[in-house]
Amino acid sequence: MRNLIILLFHFLLCSKTINAQSPFLAKPYLQIGYRGNQNELSLLWHTTDTISQWRVEARILNHWIVSKDLNFNIIKVKDITPFVVYHAAINNLELGKDFKYRVLRNNKIVFQSNAHAPKSNSQDYKFVVIGDIGALTKDQKRIATIMNNLDPDFVAIPGDIVYESGLINDYTQKFWPIYNSDQSDSLGVSLMRRTPFIASVGNHDVEDRDLDRNPSALSYYYFWEQPLNGPSLKEGSSAVPVLIGSDENKNAFYKAAGKAYPSMTNFSYNYANAHWTVIDADNYVDWTDTTLLNWVKNDLKNSADLKWHFVLYHHPGFNSSIEHFEQQQMRLLSPIFEAGNVDVVFNGHVHNYQRSYPLTFTPENKGTLMVGGKNNKKIKGRVVNGKWVLDKKYDGINNTHANGIIYLVTGAGGQELYNPEQENDPDSWQKFTYKFFSTDHSLTYIESKGETLQIKQIASSGKIVDEFKLTKK
Numbered sequence: 001m002r003n004l005i006i007l008l009f010h011f012l013l014c015s016k017t018i019n020a021q022s023p024f025l026a027k028p029y030l031q032i033g034y035r036g037n038q039n040e041l042s043l044l045w046h047t048t049d050t051i052s053q054w055r056v057e058a059r060i061l062n063h064w065i066v067s068k069d070l071n072f073n074i075i076k077v078k079d080i081t082p083f084v085v086y087h088a089a090i091n092n093l094e095l096g097k098d099f100k101y102r103v104l105r106n107n108k109i110v111f112q113s114n115a116h117a118p119k120s121n122s123q124d125y126k127f128v129v130i131g132d133i134g135a136l137t138k139d140q141k142r143i144a145t146i147m148n149n150l151d152p153d154f155v156a157i158p159g160d161i162v163y164e165s166g167l168i169n170d171y172t173q174k175f176w177p178i179y180n181s182d183q184s185d186s187l188g189v190s191l192m193r194r195t196p197f198i199a200s201v202g203n204h205d206v207e208d209r210d211l212d213r214n215p216s217a218l219s220y221y222y223f224w225e226q227p228l229n230g231p232s233l234k235e236g237s238s239a240v241p242v243l244i245g246s247d248e249n250k251n252a253f254y255k256a257a258g259k260a261y262p263s264m265t266n267f268s269y270n271y272a273n274a275h276w277t278v279i280d281a282d283n284y285v286d287w288t289d290t291t292l293l294n295w296v297k298n299d300l301k302n303s304a305d306l307k308w309h310f311v312l313y314h315h316p317g318f319n320s321s322i323e324h325f326e327q328q329q330m331r332l333l334s335p336i337f338e339a340g341n342v343d344v345v346f347n348g349h350v351h352n353y354q355r356s357y358p359l360t361f362t363p364e365n366k367g368t369l370m371v372g373g374k375n376n377k378k379i380k381g382r383v384v385n386g387k388w389v390l391d392k393k394y395d396g397i398n399n400t401h402a403n404g405i406i407y408l409v410t411g412a413g414g415q416e417l418y419n420p421e422q423e424n425d426p427d428s429w430q431k432f433t434y435k436f437f438s439t440d441h442s443l444t445y446i447e448s449k450g451e452t453l454q455i456k457q458i459a460s461s462g463k464i465v466d467e468f469k470l471t472k473k
Helices: 002-011 138-150 168-174 247-260 290-301 329-339
Strands: 026-031 041-047 054-060 063-066 070-075 083-090 098-105 108-116 125-129 154-158 197-200 267-271 274-278 308-312 344-347 353-356 359-363 368-372 378-383 386-390 406-410 433-437 442-449 452-459 464-471
Touching: 026 108, 026 197, 041 098, 054 070, 054 083, 070 247, 125 138, 138 442, 154 308, 154 344, 197 274, 274 290, 290 329, 329 359, 329 378, 353 464, 406 442, 433 452, 433 464
Parallel strands: 125 154, 154 197, 274 308, 308 344, 344 406
Antiparallel strands: 026 041, 041 083, 054 063, 054 098, 070 083, 098 108, 125 442, 267 274, 353 406, 353 433, 359 386, 368 378, 442 452, 452 464
């Protein structure tokens, strides 16, 4: 610990001193961790405090257990006052039981909270899926209040965590105050300190790679701790664009991001009786690459023993909105999802709610790549034609066994809504679309009870605008 203190002081000597009563820039919040262990969570917090001793303790089996896995990353990028992101593992949790934890600074408790441990394979659980959220709008805050009152076991975000460019200040202004507030009211909620969030990345999170223009871009890699079990990726590969910027700015980013970059955008995770495959679906990713496709295929194959299979990514392949209609590249993965017995695919990017019929899809070749921009080289998406088969016998009420995958677009979490004029114009929908709701912000709420999922779409008004059940055969 003494070496850690000296190292922090050496690197952050120029940082601002903060009030002893308020040592946090961002108060502690829960993550699923780099290892993705089912009986473990990680606790993160941010501070400019350079000289204190920190400790995390969790109340497990009636004993306060000290975290032996306490690490930190120094965030020292241009135009930002240097600060530290601490990471502490909370191990050996009792599955399905709430627990208490506390953070101590110089042997004094400076933060404490109750939290939800992950559920076991045999337990019921509930979760929220909501995308395109960190926009600092009134509706973002209304939806956050509904989410907090539902008290989910976890929250899954299908991308565009913050707007506009994934900067450090985007989180400071539009994310932490809304989801990790000291009080739960109309301005924000205290959800993240008791409930882990899981996220895929969207274009507004990681598309900006110009570190000279925005030195604090790509802050997703600083603030999230998610499994590092995805495909082996290198910068300049089919899934990771080359960074732009001076060596100084790039090296500052590499040092701050640590081992999270670049692999933390594709990963998988087991929660209770479900397997989650989380994917970077941004336009720059080449999903014709066999290395990426084989990773998804093997990931699903290796989780075949679990009851439910969910996939989480940003850009929807099946979308009836006028907005982003041409970005269909993720349709290429449909045969792999079907072979891997995926039940539901969750997407964002399109700022409304859409539910497909259960469907299967056969792509025609690899589709047509769309390019544009000033140099006519910027990838805009990929149009993928093909044949779909719809299960119209499924109604989610009387017939709850789906023959195919249900694709849900749930990107109405806070940012400006897309295409409200289409809601009552079913002639404008694609044939695969069953439900289209675009006149209010909303979230997806799911209760898992063994072989049954009860799924509701709840608007910011509190009204349930869609409800259906899915049962395993």
